Amino acid sequence: MTKELPADPHVAVVATAGGVEDGPLTMADGTSLKSAMARAQFRARLRAFLLVLPLLAFVVITFIMPIGELLKRSVYSPNFHDNMPNLVAWFAKHPPGTEPDESAYAALVADLRLLKKTKKAGLVGTRVNYELPGSRSLFTKGARKAKKLEPPYREALLKLDPKWGDPALWQVMRAAASPYTMNFYLAALDLKRDPSGKIVPVEENRRIYKMLFARTLALSLLITFLTLILAYPIAHLLATLPLSKSNLLMILVLLPFWTSLLVRTTSWMVLLQSQGVINDALVALGIIGDDGRIQMMYNKTGTVIAMTHILLPFMVLPLYSVMRTINPSYVRAARNLGATSWTAFRRIYFPQTVPGIGAGALLVFILAVGYYITPALVGGSDGTLISNLIAFHIQKSLNWSLAAALAALLLTGILILYWLYDKLVGIDNLKLG
Amino acid sequence: MVEELVQDAFVEFDRVQKSYDGETLVVKDLNLRIAKGEFVTMLGPSGSGKTTCLMMLAGFETATSGEIRLDGRPINNIPPHKRGIGMVFQNYALFPHMTVGENLSFPLEVRGMGREARAEKVRAALDMVQMGDFINRRPAQLSGGQQQRIALARALVFEPELVLMDEPLGALDKQLREHMQFEIKHLHERLGITVVYVTHDQAEALTMSDRVAVFNNGVIQQLASPEDLYERPENSFVAQFIGENNKLEGTVEGYEDDLVLVRLADGAITRANPVKCGDPGSATLISIRPERVWLEGETNANTTEAEVLELIYLGDHLRCRLRVHGNEDFIVKVPNSAGHRPLVVGERTRVSWNAQDARALDPL
Ligand SMILES: Nc1ncnc2c1ncn2[C@@H]1O[C@H](COP(=O)(O)OP(=O)(O)OP(=O)(O)O)[C@@H](O)[C@H]1O
Ligand SMILES: [Mg+2]
Numbered sequence: 012m013t014k015e016l017p018a019d020p021h022v023a024v025v026a027t028a029g030g031v032e033d034g035p036l037t038m039a040d041g042t043s044l045k046s047a048m049a050r051a052q053f054r055a056r057l058r059a060f061l062l063v064l065p066l067l068a069f070v071v072i073t074f075i076m077p078i079g080e081l082l083k084r085s086v087y088s089p090n091f092h093d094n095m096p097n098l099v100a101w102f103a104k105h106p107p108g109t110e111p112d113e114s115a116y117a118a119l120v121a122d123l124r125l126l127k128k129t130k131k132a133g134l135v136g137t138r139v140n141y142e143l144p145g146s147r148s149l150f151t152k153g154a155r156k157a158k159k160l161e162p163p164y165r166e167a168l169l170k171l172d173p174k175w176g177d178p179a180l181w182q183v184m185r186a187a188a189s190p191y192t193m194n195f196y197l198a199a200l201d202l203k204r205d206p207s208g209k210i211v212p213v214e215e216n217r218r219i220y221k222m223l224f225a226r227t228l229a230l231s232l233l234i235t236f237l238t239l240i241l242a243y244p245i246a247h248l249l250a251t252l253p254l255s256k257s258n259l260l261m262i263l264v265l266l267p268f269w270t271s272l273l274v275r276t277t278s279w280m281v282l283l284q285s286q287g288v289i290n291d292a293l294v295a296l297g298i299i300g301d302d303g304r305i306q307m308m309y310n311k312t313g314t315v316i317a318m319t320h321i322l323l324p325f326m327v328l329p330l331y332s333v334m335r336t337i338n339p340s341y342v343r344a345a346r347n348l349g350a351t352s353w354t355a356f357r358r359i360y361f362p363q364t365v366p367g368i369g370a371g372a373l374l375v376f377i378l379a380v381g382y383y384i385t386p387a388l389v390g391g392s393d394g395t396l397i398s399n400l401i402a403f404h405i406q407k408s409l410n411w412s413l414a415a416a417l418a419a420l421l422l423t424g425i426l427i428l429y430w431l432y433d434k435l436v437g438i439d440n441l442k443l444g
Numbered sequence: 445m446v447e448e449l450v451q452d453a454f455v456e457f458d459r460v461q462k463s464y465d466g467e468t469l470v471v472k473d474l475n476l477r478i479a480k481g482e483f484v485t486m487l488g489p490s491g492s493g494k495t496t497c498l499m500m501l502a503g504f505e506t507a508t509s510g511e512i513r514l515d516g517r518p519i520n521n522i523p524p525h526k527r528g529i530g531m532v533f534q535n536y537a538l539f540p541h542m543t544v545g546e547n548l549s550f551p552l553e554v555r556g557m558g559r560e561a562r563a564e565k566v567r568a569a570l571d572m573v574q575m576g577d578f579i580n581r582r583p584a585q586l587s588g589g590q591q592q593r594i595a596l597a598r599a600l601v602f603e604p605e606l607v608l609m610d611e612p613l614g615a616l617d618k619q620l621r622e623h624m625q626f627e628i629k630h631l632h633e634r635l636g637i638t639v640v641y642v643t644h645d646q647a648e649a650l651t652m653s654d655r656v657a658v659f660n661n662g663v664i665q666q667l668a669s670p671e672d673l674y675e676r677p678e679n680s681f682v683a684q685f686i687g688e689n690n691k692l693e694g695t696v697e698g699y700e701d702d703l704v705l706v707r708l709a710d711g712a713i714t715r716a717n718p719v720k721c722g723d724p725g726s727a728t729l730i731s732i733r734p735e736r737v738w739l740e741g742e743t744n745a746n747t748t749e750a751e752v753l754e755l756i757y758l759g760d761h762l763r764c765r766l767r768v769h770g771n772e773d774f775i776v777k778v779p780n781s782a783g784h785r786p787l788v789v790g791e792r793t794r795v796s797w798n799a800q801d802a803r804a805l806d807p808l
Contacts, residue, residue, distance in 0.1 A: 340533050340535060340537040341539060343502075343524075343533070344531070344537035344539075346503075346523075346524040347502055347504075347524055347525070347529065348525075348550055348554065348598070349528070350550070
């Protein structure tokens with residue numbers, strides 16, 4: 012009986028569609044279908060291109076070029092090279108490892124006199140100072156006194172300041188003679204070159220960047236995880252509640268967006284500080300003694316709490332937009348097929364929310380990694396992140412090259428994570444709205 | 445009545461009521477007994493409470509009052525996953541992130557069945573709906589009809605004794621729909637399962653079911669075999685809802701033998717079969733199937749004048765719209781058989797029907 016019934020018409024359609032002739036298709040006038048289509052689509056493409064052109068130009072000028080400039084700065088530092096021509100020439104003539112002789116000191120003095128004239132002693136000193144702290148004044152003083160120096164220059168300079176004979180200084184100067192250097196990247200990874208040119212870790216008490224990278228990574232992961240845990244039930248509630256109620260809840264979720272970031276962060280300070288609302292309440296309730304106030308700010312705890320709160324909406328929104336599209340009949344079907352509510356959640360509901368989790372987690376993580384104001388205000392020294400140090404080098408120490416190297420490393424790290432995510436979950440699985 | 449024939453019901457709704465908002469009853473006093481192996485269809489207009497009944501049976505909605513019994517056990521407090529009822533959802537609800545094979549093996553997995561036994565059952569179920577080649581496809585890669593079959597196979601793979609289907613063919617084109625009706629009916633016969641089917645397509649209900657429950661406003665208007673439903677509707681709603689139907693409004697004049705005399709709007713008296721009409725003086729509605737009316741030929745007490753208003757040629761028959769007793773929507777089907785005199789619009793003729801075929805029902 013079943014066999015006599017006509018075969019499924021849909022199967023038939025699929026089968027014939029697969030069996031189209033093999034050769035390239037041609038139009039009535041003999042041109043190939045491909046070129047005809049290309050011609051037809053050219054205008055449409057051109058128009059699309061012209062439409063995005065303004066944005067493209069904007070992005071190139073305001074984003075790609077500055078980033079390129081930044082990346083260049085991380086390896087290009089020409090101040091020494093441009094202002095110390097004699098010494099640069101001497102370094103070029105003599106291979107590394109050559110003891111600086113009288114001719115080297117003569118070149119150095121000539122350059123110092125030049126610096127006096129060009130007033131660039133500070134710049135050059137700063138460049139050397141990056142790698143050998145305390146040597147900036149050497150150059151400013153040297154440039155001031157260079158006029159009076161008499162040959163033999165070696166003795167004269169050493170008399171002026173014995174540091175001029177330091178092999179470490181000469182090594183740094185040789186490195187700085189080339190405008191291109193990887194030393195900022197080394198510094199950003201707590202590494203340096205020893206006098207023989209080998210790459211070694213810096214002294215124990217000066218290692219900070221690696222630790223900060225690790226802390227940034229760990230705190231960002233923790234914050235991402237916390238926002239996920241907090242946002243998942245809220246997003247689910249939002250997606251299943253009737254529209255009138257979910258709108259109200261949505262406003263509560265978005266409320267933080269309407270308040271200034273600074274205000275939100277300072278309000279956390281009011282809450283969390285040791286004389287703050289939470290501690291006062293705990294003391295008043297007798298849960299802790301007045302001398303046992305909990306330190307919730309100016310440490311990691313403060314950073315984590317405040318940033319979790321601030322980044323929460325970025326997790327809720329992608330999750331919500333994905334959950335809203337999941338038909339409740341899937342879970343019903345699973346329950347009907349014999350799954351407990353937990354199994355139905357785990358096997359049916361949760362996998363369908365993964366694109367939202369991925370999008371939210373990526374968003375929150377990337378924002379957290381680069382976050383700057385909140386850790387600066389509530390983080391103290393224990394809760395600062397790598398971006399705070401980047402800001403420090405840009406604003407205070409003016410070592411832009413090191414800041415650029417740190418930023419580039421951060422960017423690389425994020426790109427690697429992005430790539431990993433693509434491998435594990437698939438970028439096309441991402442759903443932002 | 446058929447209802448009383450169902451001695452030990454497999455599924456039983458006992459005075460079930462359901463309200464979503466606490467103000468209106470969506471299901472009012474539902475009593476329904478379904479025997480094992482029966483194919484019962486719930487038929488009714490949109491919003492009449494059909495899906496609600498299925499959801500209560502499946503356990504996704506709770507009855508506001510009354511009791512639902514499955515195989516003699518009350519199931520009001522049994523969670524859905526322990527009811528062991530298969531269900532085909534209106535939108536199929538195939539899990540989009542799983543392949544066809546994984547979809548089918550899901551109910552077996554949650555029942556703790558071993559990998560091998562699972563694979564075997566899945567294969568058998570897919571073969572049953574002739575979808576064996578599609579085991580590794582995702583639902584999104586299937587056509588509507590193919591998804592429908594997979595949904596059917598998934599509802600059957602764990603061998604439930606009761607399967608619920610909520611308008612499973614609603615999204616299919618006519619041809620595929622008729623084909624799937626056959627297949628579902630065939631599977632029902634072969635597997636001996638009990639099926640509760642929901643549709644608002646009356647042709648589907650009539651061709652597939654052992655019995656049909658006609659719903660309106662949360663009440664079962666009539667529960668009967670397709671034949672009874674069509675031939676012997678018990679009230680005006682059913683008569684109107686199922687098939688085509690000519691209605692003549694009037695008042696009960698009196699009773700004569702086993703017939704009722706009805707005075708029609710134009711003053712004429714006609715004889716009808718008193719199915720559901722009241723005492724003399726009360727309003728009634730006479731319902732006559734178009735195919736039970738003939739033109740000219742033999743005459744009887746109900747023969748009356750008619751005027752041809754419209755003719756529609758339908759190949760094997762002519763649909764003829766007439767004015768009869770003042771009603772301008774009186775339809776007669778004239779077979780396109782040899783020797784029939786051609787009709788013309790505007791012509792005056794005679795129509796007749798047997799008094800037994802004119803059913804006097806409650807007024808609408
Ligand atoms: N979750 C719900 N909350 C409130 N009212 C509901 C809910 N579900 C259904 N209703 C109402 O109950 C009534 C019956 O709905 P039901 O879905 O059972 O109709 P139906 O017979 O299946 O209709 P259709 O043929 O359109 O599917 C409708 O008036 C509907 O508005
Ligand atoms: Mg419905």
